[in-house]
Amino acid sequence: MIxxxxxxxxxxxxxxQGLAARGFPIRWLRRGAELLDQVNAxxxxxxxxxxxxxxxxxxxLCRQLRAQGHHMxxxxxxxxGTLDDRLEGFEAGTDDYLPKPFAFAELVARITVMARRAQQLAPAPISFGSLSVDQAKGQVLRHGEKLTMEPKAHALLLQLAAxxxxxxxxxTLIDTVWGEDxxxxxxxLDVSISILRRRLAQSAPELAVRAIKGQGVQLVCSLIP
Structure with missing residues (x-):
């Protein structure tokens, strides 16, 4: 989805409307505050x-995406559209830069290339116990079924399972999920971990989040010896 x-x-x-008419699945947001939650979903x-x-x-927002490990x-x-503006954008992690006003045909051409490249470069899913972690899509599957929960709990699960x-x-967990700034x-963090623990108890009881004082947080699976 775009x-x-x-x-x-x-x-x-x-x-x-134009991209949808050309067969691209697309969702339009008007606020940047919704971006990270949508991507994490x-x-x-x-x-x-x-x-x-x-x-x-x-x-x-682009820096936060990259800090959370999203590579789309x-x-x-x-x-x-000055050179300095473009350079700043590339340093923040953008892949392409299109100044306004722009020709719609050029936008379509660039999106087509980016979508193709994203598909080719998508990393293979990571397996952990009963989970399959697809970082490219930002989703976690358990026995083939997608796990859904609150956005921040889902982002924590994605990072820990990976x-x-x-x-x-x-x-590191805070910087990755919420951004370094x-x-x-x-x-x-503790509140979000508690929410994640409750959701795992309901939907994936073989999984648990363990916090070790002075060391960090980890996801453990009883199916792994």
Whole structure:
């Protein structure tokens, strides 16, 4: 799925309708605050991201995506198209840069190339006990069934499961899930871990989250000796 984050109604409407008419599955968001939760929910292959959003900066959102380990291509849309602007975008982790106004045919051509590249470069799913972790799609499967839960709990599960039982330092976990520039405290992390534990008890009882004081957090599976 292509995720479009654009607050301009005219641009968002024309791009989403135009891409849908060409067979691209697409979802349009008008607020940057919804981006990370949507990506963490899985199945996003390409992000089209407006640089200037009313509730945040597109470059900061792209940095957060990369900090959380998401590698899908990001195309930045912006009214600022100088060389310095483009270089700043690439340093933040964007893959392509399209200044406004743009020809829709060019947008389609770039998205087609990015979607093809994303499919070719997608890493193989990681197996851990009963889980299959697809980092490219941002989803965790248990016996082939997708596990769904609150966005932050899901993001924690994705990161911990991908490490297949290895300890993850608490600060690394916070930086990866919430972003390095976040003001999240250990308290907030503990609340999200508690939510994840409850959801696993309900849907995957062979899995548990273990916190080791002074070392970090890990996901353990009773199916693994």
């Amino acid at each position: 995720l479009l984050v654009e607050d301009d109604v005219a641009i968002g409407s024309s791009v989403s 899985g199945e996003v292959s390409v992000v089209i991201l407006d640089l200037g959003l009313p509730d945040g900066d597109g470059l900061d 291509p990001v195309l930045m849309l912006t009214a600022r 490490r297949r039982g290895a300890l993850m330092p608490r600060q 976040s003001s999240i405290t250990d308290n907030t």
